[in-house]
Amino acid sequence: MILSVSTVPPPSDVGRPISSPLPLHSRISVPVLRRTNKIPSCTCSMTPQNWANGLSALDSNINDQSMPGNLGSSAREAKDESDILIECRDVHKSFGEKKILRGVNFKIRHGEAVGIIGPSGTGKSTILKIIAGLLAPDKGEVLICGKRRHGLVSDEEISGLRIGLVFQSAALFDSLTVRENVGFLLYENSRMPEDKIAELVTENLAAVGLKGVEGRMPSELSGGMKKRVALARSIIFDNTKEVIEPEVLLYDEPTAGLDPIASTVVEDLIRSVHLKGEDALGKPGKIASYVVVTHQHSTIKRAVDRLLFLHEGKVVWEGMTHEFTTSENPIVRQFASGSLDGPIRY
Numbered sequence: 156m157i158l159s160v161s162t163v164p165p166p167s168d169v170g171r172p173i174s175s176p177l178p179l180h181s182r183i184s185v186p187v188l189r190r191t192n193k194i195p196s197c198t199c200s201m202t203p204q205n206w207a208n209g210l211s212a213l214d215s216n217i218n219d220q221s222m223p224g225n226l227g228s229s230a231r232e233a234k235d236e237s238d239i240l241i242e243c244r245d246v247h248k249s250f251g252e253k254k255i256l257r258g259v260n261f262k263i264r265h266g267e268a269v270g271i272i273g274p275s276g277t278g279k280s281t282i283l284k285i286i287a288g289l290l291a292p293d294k295g296e297v298l299i300c301g302k303r304r305h306g307l308v309s310d311e312e313i314s315g316l317r318i319g320l321v322f323q324s325a326a327l328f329d330s331l332t333v334r335e336n337v338g339f340l341l342y343e344n345s346r347m348p349e350d351k352i353a354e355l356v357t358e359n360l361a362a363v364g365l366k367g368v369e370g371r372m373p374s375e376l377s378g379g380m381k382k383r384v385a386l387a388r389s390i391i392f393d394n395t396k397e398v399i400e401p402e403v404l405l406y407d408e409p410t411a412g413l414d415p416i417a418s419t420v421v422e423d424l425i426r427s428v429h430l431k432g433e434d435a436l437g438k439p440g441k442i443a444s445y446v447v448v449t450h451q452h453s454t455i456k457r458a459v460d461r462l463l464f465l466h467e468g469k470v471v472w473e474g475m476t477h478e479f480t481t482s483e484n485p486i487v488r489q490f491a492s493g494s495l496d497g498p499i500r501y
């Protein structure tokens with residue numbers, strides 16, 4: 156596939172245990188987690204949107220239909236499609252007899268900050284894993300920069316876009332230090348000397364507000380710190396390469412389990428590391444767009460511009476964040492108010 160996936164699966168997804176001491180790049184025995192792009196071929200090269208201006212230019216046509224599944228998207232379709240980084244077309248996924256995704260359609264454009272919300276068990280994490288190439292759809296397709304793929308991440312399919320998935324649990328490797336966790340992909344896949352990687356690790360940890368924790372083990376960190384370490388791991392990249400590949404980051408409930416202030420810190424970090432094409436240190440960044448799955452109102456308000464509402468396996472509403480609370484869609488209204496009465500049944 157196309158992309159150089161920077162997804163770092165949690166230990167349970169990795170398949171083989173990590174048991175070896177350092178040096179990481181010579182001894183860690185895990186499957187290849189990241190594919191290096193040799194010939195960048197992604198044509199999605201639009202300048203990132205200025206987050207501060209919101210995305211009204213991209214989304215003047217808001218879909219807010221009262222009937223689930225009827226998005227009336229003709230005006231949207233007519234727009235310039237060259238800035239579409241990711242597209243899900245009629246994606247279906249079942250686990251055994253259980254149909255989870257029943258025809259999911261949406262597009263993620265360059266520069267967007269998109270939230271995916273919806274009732275528990277509706278398939279939000281599943282769609283992230285399908286986009287990241289960790290799960291294959293049963294039917295339908297995912298297009299990355301216009302290139303179709305049906306299955307899992309593979310070495311043969313390569314593009315100039317990376318997709319990173321930040322797991323809800325932070326998914327740090329327990330047996331590795333913070334430095335080794337954050338620098339994992341560089342130790343494994345780059346030719347950078349170890350001292351340069353260590354420098355970059357320190358810079359990226361500073362960018363997420365962490366200092367002097369490089370030598371600690373994950374078990375010595377609080378939940379919020381772990382999430383910040385995971386964020387640092389997702390934004391670090393080999394800055395010695397001539398071509399900096401754009402990246403779409405997928406966050407699965409990045410603020411779950413955090414207190415309100417720790418949530419705000421993470422939400423603002425998610426914003427700041429993507430801001431205007433710069434990283435948190437003001438250097439050229441690589442994050443083109445991001446997608447956040449969340450249940451938290453504060454995260455929706457602070458970290459997301461556009462929302463997709465997933466229900467019973469389909470996107471039943473999409474619109475700008477500020478329109479969420481005023482939507483007339485009965486499903487959205489029930490969800491926004493937390494009412495037990497309405498079309499969503501538990």
Ligand SMILES: Nc1ncnc2c1ncn2[C@@H]1O[C@H](COP(=O)(O)OP(=O)(O)OP(=O)(O)O)[C@@H](O)[C@H]1O
Nearest residue numbers: 250251255273274275276277278279280281282448
């Ligand atoms: N690997 C799997 N094998 C079997 N069932 C699975 C698997 N992954 C997910 N499921 C099931 O698919 C459904 C959707 O799961 P998913 O985690 O995508 O939902 P979600 O919308 O993210 O939920 P939540 O908001 O509670 O995190 C759930 O019923 C879950 O149990």
